[in-house]
Amino acid sequence: MTRTIILRDTTLREGAQIPGVRVADADKQRFVALLDEMGVPEIEIGLPDGVNACADLSRFIRQHRLRIQPTGLVPCYGNRWRQQVDLAADCGLRVDVLVPTSDCLLRETDHYRMSADEIVPRLSETIAYAKNRRVPAGAALMDAGRAPRERLLDIVRKLNAERLVIYDSVGTLLPWQMSALINDIRQAMTTPILVHCHNDHGMATANTLAALNAGAVAADVAVNGLGGRAGNAALEEVVMALENLCGFSTGVDTRRLRELSAFVERMTGLANSPLKPIAGRYCFAHAPVMHIRCIAGGNPEAFEPFDPQLVGAERTYGFGLPVDYTGALEPFLRKSGVTLSPAQTQILLDKLRGKPDWSEEQILKLIHDIHS
Structure with a gap:
């Protein structure tokens, strides 16, 4: 019991x-x-x-x-x-x-x-x-x-x-x-x-x-x-x-x-640290390429202790590190069902770097907007 x-x-x-x-x-x-x-x-x-x-x-x-x-x-x-x-x-x-x-x-x-x-x-x-x-x-x-x-x-x-x-x-x-x-x-x-x-x-x-x-x-x-x-x-x-x-x-x-x-x-009137466990803004935010690929690719337990929905949260993705994020786009492109040209891919990367956190829904919409 x-x-x-x-x-x-x-x-x-x-x-x-x-x-x-x-x-x-x-x-x-x-x-x-x-x-x-x-x-x-x-x-x-x-x-x-x-x-x-x-x-x-x-x-x-x-x-x-x-x-x-x-x-x-x-x-x-x-x-x-x-x-x-x-x-x-x-x-x-x-x-x-x-x-x-x-x-x-x-x-x-x-x-x-x-x-x-x-x-x-x-x-x-x-x-x-x-x-x-x-x-x-x-x-x-x-x-x-x-x-x-x-x-x-x-x-x-x-x-x-x-x-x-x-x-x-x-x-x-x-x-x-x-x-x-x-x-x-x-x-x-x-x-x-x-x-x-x-x-x-x-x-x-x-x-x-x-x-x-x-x-x-x-x-x-x-x-x-x-x-x-x-x-x-x-x-x-x-x-x-x-x-x-x-x-x-x-x-x-x-x-x-x-x-x-x-x-x-x-x-x-007291704000939490963005890094606060459970309630912080960034506790379900992911920026490393490997983390994004695993989580968006269907293996979230690799880098998350539990589903964010358990606490009423939503995971987000950031693309601001000084690394090549091309590999991190693969799971999103696969889910979108579209193929971007190299020029469109660069536009996508530039736009993703311009904002600190993105939901999966926002990323997929951005992909479709660029493709169309």
């Missing part, structure tokens, strides 16, 4: 930490509706300072009977956690109770106001209150990757949470370290694990996959990898890696990934 992974989108919550990004309420609603249409099961809409900002969006989800489950964050180190849980109950949110676990965070006593010995009592009190209000509550362990391992395992052994959220808060873990961490936690308890990975060292997607392969059941992802500092694991990358490389199921409609990515670009 194919293993199903639960993905929680954190684009709105993490994206709010990017300087200059402000998302209109109407765009938030359209974004949530698009995620729901695509089959993303959960969205984190709460900001770290409480659930209050989530209320309107949660009501929108309920009013439109969307399937996507909204989640809020409730810090147990503040003095407002009871009213935040109460609001979550009123809005139909599940919550994850946030707590610092590493020494460097616990040193910030002015903000977190707790010692290592207070972690379990504070978490337990908040989770118990949430359960009394019939609010599903998980335990969200900030900076778990840098917490002393015995402290972390002692915490998870004593908790009675619905799930455990493991934060690699500043992206310091390597994939094999993430695997070891998840294995250690799973040996200490049986609570389902969700992993939240940051990309400060470019490891967010790899660490997410490592955690899921080691037995975590869910992961936080953000469209286009948005998030604080260097961002988070990219939804589109994690989905395609799980589906194509790991043999897992996500339930996400991959054919709309490019559509989703483009929407978030417009929503946030």
